[in-house]
Amino acid sequence: MGYHTTPEKMNAIFSDLSKDYLIYAPKRFVGDGTFTDIDTIRYGEITDLAEIEFAEKSDYSFKEVLLPISETLFYFTENEMKEADPPKKGAIVFLRSCDLHGLKRMDTIYLENGAVDTYYKRLRDQTKFILIGCENSFDNCFCVSMGTQKSDDYDAYIKVDGQTVLVDSHWDVLDTALAGQAPAPVTPDSVTANDTVVTIPETVPQTLFDAPFWEDYGNRCIACGRCNFVCPTCTCFTMQDIFYTDNGKAGERRRVWASCHVDGYTDMAGGHAFRNDKGQRMRFKVMHKVNDYKRRFGSHMCIGCGRCDDVCPEYISFANCINKLNDLVNDTVKEEN
Amino acid sequence: MTTTALNTNNSDNPYLPFLSEIIDVIKHTEIEYTFKMTYSGAVKPGQFFEVSLPKFGEAPISVSGIGDGTVDLTIRKVGKVTDEIFENYIGDTLFLRGPYGNGFDIANYKGKEIILVAGGTGLSPVKGIVDYFSAHPDDCKSFTLLVGFKSPNDVLFKKDFEEWEKNLNVIMTVDTPVDGYCGKCGLVTQYIPDIPIKNSDQAVGIVVGPPMMMKCTITELFNVGFKEANIWISQERKMCCGIGKCGHCKIDDTYICLDGPVFNYTKGKFLKD
Numbered sequence: 001m002g003y004h005t006t007p008e009k010m011n012a013i014f015s016d017l018s019k020d021y022l023i024y025a026p027k028r029f030v031g032d033g034t035f036t037d038i039d040t041i042r043y044g045e046i047t048d049l050a051e052i053e054f055a056e057k058s059d060y061s062f063k064e065v066l067l068p069i070s071e072t073l074f075y076f077t078e079n080e081m082k083e084a085d086p087p088k089k090g091a092i093v094f095l096r097s098c099d100l101h102g103l104k105r106m107d108t109i110y111l112e113n114g115a116v117d118t119y120y121k122r123l124r125d126q127t128k129f130i131l132i133g134c135e136n137s138f139d140n141c142f143c144v145s146m147g148t149q150k151s152d153d154y155d156a157y158i159k160v161d162g163q164t165v166l167v168d169s170h171w172d173v174l175d176t177a178l179a180g181q182a183p184a185p186v187t188p189d190s191v192t193a194n195d196t197v198v199t200i201p202e203t204v205p206q207t208l209f210d211a212p213f214w215e216d217y218g219n220r221c222i223a224c225g226r227c228n229f230v231c232p233t234c235t236c237f238t239m240q241d242i243f244y245t246d247n248g249k250a251g252e253r254r255r256v257w258a259s260c261h262v263d264g265y266t267d268m269a270g271g272h273a274f275r276n277d278k279g280q281r282m283r284f285k286v287m288h289k290v291n292d293y294k295r296r297f298g299s300h301m302c303i304g305c306g307r308c309d310d311v312c313p314e315y316i317s318f319a320n321c322i323n324k325l326n327d328l329v330n331d332t333v334k335e336e337n
Numbered sequence: 338m339t340t341t342a343l344n345t346n347n348s349d350n351p352y353l354p355f356l357s358e359i360i361d362v363i364k365h366t367e368i369e370y371t372f373k374m375t376y377s378g379a380v381k382p383g384q385f386f387e388v389s390l391p392k393f394g395e396a397p398i399s400v401s402g403i404g405d406g407t408v409d410l411t412i413r414k415v416g417k418v419t420d421e422i423f424e425n426y427i428g429d430t431l432f433l434r435g436p437y438g439n440g441f442d443i444a445n446y447k448g449k450e451i452i453l454v455a456g457g458t459g460l461s462p463v464k465g466i467v468d469y470f471s472a473h474p475d476d477c478k479s480f481t482l483l484v485g486f487k488s489p490n491d492v493l494f495k496k497d498f499e500e501w502e503k504n505l506n507v508i509m510t511v512d513t514p515v516d517g518y519c520g521k522c523g524l525v526t527q528y529i530p531d532i533p534i535k536n537s538d539q540a541v542g543i544v545v546g547p548p549m550m551m552k553c554t555i556t557e558l559f560n561v562g563f564k565e566a567n568i569w570i571s572q573e574r575k576m577c578c579g580i581g582k583c584g585h586c587k588i589d590d591t592y593i594c595l596d597g598p599v600f601n602y603t604k605g606k607f608l609k610d
Contacts, residue, residue, distance in 0.1 A: 073352055079430065083350055114581030114595050115351035209609055236584030239577050241394045253352075253389075258577075258584065265585060266610070268575050269396060269415045272547075274610035284610075292590040 002186035003167045003178045010158070010165045011048050013177045017092065018047065021128070024065050025094035026058035027051055033059075043093075049160055052094060057138040061232035061307065062095045066106060066123050067257075070240075073119060074253040081253070083118075090126030094158070096134055097190060098141070098305045101148035102232030103129065108297050109235045128155040128171060133189030140306030142196040142319050148303045150190045157188045196306065198322045200290045201329040209283055213328055217321070218279025220314045225259030227308035227318065233289070233301045236260065260285055286321055351580050354389055354432035360407055362427055365493040368414040369458065370423065371401060374431065376408040381440030382465025383571050383599045386410065387579050388422065389432040397576040399598075400436060401461035401494075402468065408436075411461040411493065437579035438598050441543070441569065443469055449541045449567075450478045450534050454525050454554045456485050456546025460493055462571050462598070463545050467501055474504040481506040481532050485525040485550070489518045506532070525550065529557040537562030545571045555602065568602035 014023055025046045033040040041053050042060040074081040095103075110120035131154035134143075143149040157168040168186040169175050228234040236258040243251030258265060261281050266274040275281050293301035308318045361373035380403055388410060389395040402409030414423050425431060443466065451470065455463055470480045482501060486492050488511050501507050508528050510521040521528070534540050542558045544551050551570060558568060574586035576594040586593035588608045600608065 079356060081354065081432070083348065083353065109582060113592065116349075117580075117582055118350040118352070206607065206609055235582070237577070238583065238585070239395050241389075253394075255583075260584070266575055268573065269413070271415075274574075280610075287589070288587070296590040 001169060001175060002184050003169065003181045004184045004186075005165045005167060005178060005181040006163060007049055007160060007165055009178075009181065010167070013174070014047070014049070014092075016177065017173070021090045021092045022087075023047070023092045023094075024062065025052040026132075028053045028056075046094075049158075049165070052132075052160075054132060054160060057096075057141070057305070057307070057310070059307065059310065060230050061102065061305070062093050062099050063102070063106065063232050063235070065091055065093050066103075066120060066127065067110075067235060067237075070254050070256045071119060072252045072254050075250075076253065077250045084252075086122045087126075090128070091123070092128045092130060094130045094132050096132050096305075097151040097188070098143045098146075098148045098303045099232050100129060100131060100151040100154060101146075101303045102305070104299075105233040105293075105301050105303070106235055113297075130155060131157040131188055133157065133159050134191050135189045137191045137194040138306070140196055140309040140317075140319065141191075141194045142198050142304040142306060144191065144194050144304075145196075145198040145200075146300060146302055146304030149192070150188070154188075157186065159186070159189065194304075196319045198304070198319050199326045200300065200322055201326045204287065204291055204325065204329055205332060208325075208328060208332060209280075209287075211328065213324070214277075214279035214283045216279070217282035217316060218277050220316055221261065221278040221282055222314060223261050223263055223278050223281070224313065225262040226311045226313065227285070227316075228259035228261055229257060230307040230311045232305060232307075233303060234259070236265075260288075282316075282321070286318070286325065289318075290322055352434070352578070354387070354434040356430045357433045359425055359427050359429050359431065363496075365411070365495065366491055369411065369491075369493055370414075371409050371411045371494075372422070372425075372431070373402075373404070373407050373409050374433065375406060376433070377406045378436075380408055380436045381442070382469075383462045384436035384438045384440035385462075385576070385579070385598070386433045386435035387437070387576070388412070389434075395434075395577070397437075397579065397594075399462035399571075400440075401464045403465050409464075411458065411464075413458055435579060437576070437594055439596070441466055441571070441599050445569070446470075446541050446543070447476050448478065449539065450536065451541045451543065452481045452483060452529070452532055452534070452558070453543040454483045454529070454546070454558075455544075456525065456550040457487065457491065458493065459546035459550075459571075459573075460484055463543055464494065464497070466543065467505070468497070471501045471504050478535075479506065479533075480504075481508065483508045483510075483525050483528055483532070485510050485512065485546070487511065488513045489515050489520070508532075524553070526553050526557045529554070530561055532561075534561065538564050538567075540567060542568040543570075544568065565602045565606070570600055570602060570605045571598045572600065572605070572608065573598065 027044040041058040072084045110117040155171040159166040166186045237255040238258040289302040357374040363371040385397045385399045387395045388398045398410045401411040544554045574593045576586045577583035579594045581592045581595045
């Protein structure tokens with residue numbers, strides 16, 4: 001149900017909730033960006049609504065809350081492995097609608113594709129999601145094309161409007177805490193159009209996998225993997241064992257983020273690798289995001305946040321790539337007819 | 338043997354490995370050994386285990402033999418993880434998890450004329466099939482095992498070949514002979530046209546090996562009249578997790594670890610990395 005309350009009241013509620021939850025939200029890290037005097041907006045713990053960056057898109061997604069960049073799975077000695085303890089507290093995550101759709105993609109991989117992932121599930125089960133509205137579209141966003149501009153399966157929606165905090169709660173704990181506050185209908189802000197529009201080809205013939213089209217990306221991509229790391233739906237990892245320098249027989253098994261653009265992703269023992277060409281890596285990623293994932297799971301993987309376009313140091317546009325691929329598919333179909 | 342609670346763990350954590358004892362070590366070449374490991378549970382040829390040693394990581398290794406309470410893992414010393422495994426001997430233990438993947442279904446091949454073509458270590462995942470038909474030759478119309486190795490020094494499963502030759506038509510060839518070698522030479526493909534097959538449109542082909550070897554072999558099987566739907570392949574990829582999460586083995590909408598590694602060629606031909 002909807003409420004109008006004050007920042008003070010809301011902060012007091014979060015202060016209470018912080019006994020059981022870590023609260024994560026997009027924060028501005030002043031001067032922490034890649035270049036001098038450039039800020040970065042990424043996820044961090046907050047204790048006050050004023051710390052949240054509501055006005056701009058975050059450079060990185062929320063995914064690191066549920067899928068840490070490096071996560072210890074086991075502690076081991078020579079003949080024993082002990083599962084790493086779960087975090088002591090749950091989490092509350094502020095995120096936008098597109099990212100909330102991204103959560104469904106993570107759920108699909110980690111809870112439905114093959115065995116349930118213990119580590120993901122134990123975090124996921126203890127996490128609440130609070131929607132941030134979008135009054136306007138940001139650069140490179142194409143959520144409307146992907147159908148992710150609206151969400152209703154949030155635990156709460158929160159908007160700070162001066163001295164009023166608008167809340168729409170789907171969470172009984174929050175309802176209880178807000179009892180006595182002015183009830184009022186609250187509808188999340190959402191955009192209805194983006195400057196960037198993509199048209200996704202329904203099918204892409206496999207003959208186009210080797211089209212010269214991809215060579216352009218092969219020439220420009222530097223295989224840094226930033227597009228994967230900022231993407232809320234990129235969920236790949238690599239197993240990594242480390243051992244302690246003081247005791248070489250004990251150590252940890254971790255999983256760390258992996259990127260299909262970065263060298264080594266497909267390396268097998270003995271040195272054979274697939275997709276050595278960077279253009280082919282782009283093709284692999286694009287097809288996963290807007291083609292083969294949907295064939296397997298029923299919805300597109302890409303949620304249209306545009307962070308990959310924001311971050312690429314070579315100014316490669318994923319959105320443009322989709323549209324150019326669509327043109328290429330249409331031209332190919334015409335030629336065949 | 339040191340036992341831990343892991344051997345009887347009830348955890349639902351799919352990443353938790355169990356300890357397995359090394360029962361025997363068979364040295365095939367300087368760099369390729371078979372480790373016979375304790376394992377009791379259902380397992381099929383073509384399935385794989387994630388084999389790990391703490392401190393070094395995990396590697397997907399296919400099952401190269403199935404015994405009573407044991408599985409064979411044939412490992413080539415070519416990577417960080419596999420190098421370390423070679424420091425282990427009888428009585429030592431390794432951590433395993435699995436088996437993963439679909440494996441080969443022997444029922445698909447019973448009563449048929451079968452040509453099994455393997456290249457090098459590609460023989461490991463199909464060795465269980467060869468073992469089966471060697472022990473049950475009446476379960477198929479005919480069985481030809483065609484295997485190629487780089488050189489006579491790279492031949493795997495020498496003892497097993499002696500056994501197989503009793504009941505099966507075995508053709509072994511090497512790319513590069515050495516002095517004193519008097520067996521067959523050349524690529525496996527050149528021997529396919531001479532294999533006696535009565536009804537090639539009913540015969541089964543099983544092909545496992547390096548990508549180029551598989552491609553050329555399948556082309557040759559088509560040339561002698563094999564049907565796509567009767568050809569089976571197994572795909573080797575980097576399977577980090579084995580349970581559809583890590584993404585490394587994904588091709589198109591297919592996860593090799595979940596949907597493969599064994600594919601009928603009608604599906605397998607569409608797998609483009």
